[in-house]
Amino acid sequence: MSRLGSVGHRLYTGELSLNFIGRRRVWYAASAIVVLIALGAILLRGLNFSIEFRGGVDFQAPVSAGSAQAAIPDVRSAVVDTGVLKGAEPTVTSIGTDQIRAETPPLTPEQIATARKAIANELRISESQIDYSSIGPTWGQQITSKAILSLGVFLVLVMVVIWLYFREWRMSVSGLVALLHDVFITVGIYALVGFDVTPATIIGLLTILGYSLYDTVVVFDKVRENTRNISASSRWTYSEAANLAVNQTLVRSINTSLIALLPVAGILFVGAGLLGAGTLKDLSLALFIGIAVGTYSSIFIATPLLCDLKEREPAMRALARRVAQRRAAAEKGTAGDQADAGAGASQRESVSTSARGSTQARPVERTQAAGRAQPQRKPRSRRSKGQGR
Incomplete structure (x- = not known):
């Protein structure tokens, strides 16, 4: 934990930086592939x-402990043999290890009684032990329309609230795209694994959208703090300041997601998987997928998309040019200082070489000077013997 805290401190101060914004095309491509698969x-x-x-009829009947899975094909055959379904297949599943659930299309009261009697005979129980509920197709259509309406209202309110809080429509658009990204992936996984979409699924979907929105707002709030009055400076571009905000909130987002995923994973794998609580499966799966995908979208989709939209503003383009010019001038100045230092070193080396050369020449010059200063001796002339006489 201390090491993770050290990494978080380095990310917050900018000593360690992960380039999330600079690699946004990679994240876009990965998300596009996943969304296309889901679609x-x-x-x-x-x-x-x-x-x-x-709509339809839901039959639920008790069985001996541990024999629910074995009784599924027998119950299915018993309902089909009655002929009340007219060629349709019932959906028979187990609830835990001691209960069977059979779902059929809408039936008349007489057909319900026939199917109920067939299930009782197959399981060798009384008809009174079989509970059933009949749901008309009209009620099911109403539930579907209300679910779609609630999702649309939620998304509209999200855009309005983000715009009012941040006073920035680009953040509203980025947050909405991230939410739609989460919806498509979650619903696509439901289609891939074949789980039933129940009212609990809709509740879980709305819950994870709220969680994803919460994480996105936290990151956006840090982006706003880092980019306040950024157009008046020339130190960072908007994308660089936003990337710093993502790094500063990264550890917090990971910790929050892990803490939220642990109890949801317990409900999904222990409650629905081991204990067979089927009513928890739909809710827990939506929560598990949504929390994981929502954390990803707030970091890799929402903030990079915000930077793409923001960098199109003339003020942000001018800021990017100023930052580039300043850095080019700084690099040029550094290169010039290095060149001047190199030239000074060469000049000092040349002077040193000249000095060494002149020092070696001095003994020769002194020798020549000494030779010039030495007087030349005249040879003595011998007198002839008769000269002095």
Whole structure:
């Protein structure tokens, strides 16, 4: 933990920086691939809407402990053999280890009684032990329309609230795109794994959208703090200041997501997987996927998209030019200082070489001077013997 805290401190102060904004094209491409896969799953495989949305009859019957899975094919055959479904197939699943659930299309009261009696005979229990509920298709259509309406109202309110808080429509657009990104991926995973879409799924979807929005707002708030009056300076560009904000909130986002994912993972894998609590499966899966994807989108989608929109402003373009000119001048000045230092060193080396050369020449000059100063001796002339006489 101390090491993670040290990394967080280095990220916050800018000593360590991860270039999230500079690699935004990589994140865009990865998200586009995942969204296309999710969209293809929705269009090709479709969603398995629960009986609450499509309407029908839900039969629930007890079985011996541990025999729920073994009884599924027998119950399915018993319902089909009655002929009340007219060629349709019932959806038979287990609830835990001691209960069977059979879902059929809408039936008349007489058909319900026939199917109920067939299930009781197959499981060798009384008809009174089989609970059933009939949901009309009209009610299911109403639930579907209300779910779509609630999602649309939520997204509109998100845009309005972000715009009022930050006074920046670009943040509203970026936050909305991140939310739609989370919705498509979550719904696409539901289509891939074939889980039923229930009212609990819609509740979980709205919950994770709120969580994703919360994380995005925290990052945007730090971006606003770092970019306040940035157009009046020439130290950083808008993207660089926003990248610093993402680094400063990175550890916090990871810690918050991990803490939120732990109990949700417990509900999904322990409650729904091991204990067989099927009612928790839809809610926990939506929460688990949404929290993970929401954390990703707030860092890799929302903030980079905000920078793309913001950098198109004339003021931000002028700021980018000033920053580039300042850095070019600084690099040029550094290069000039290095060149002057190199020239000074060469000049000092030349002077030193000249000095050494002149020092070596001095003994020769002194020798020549000494030779010139030495008087020449005249040879003595011998007198002839008769000269002095």
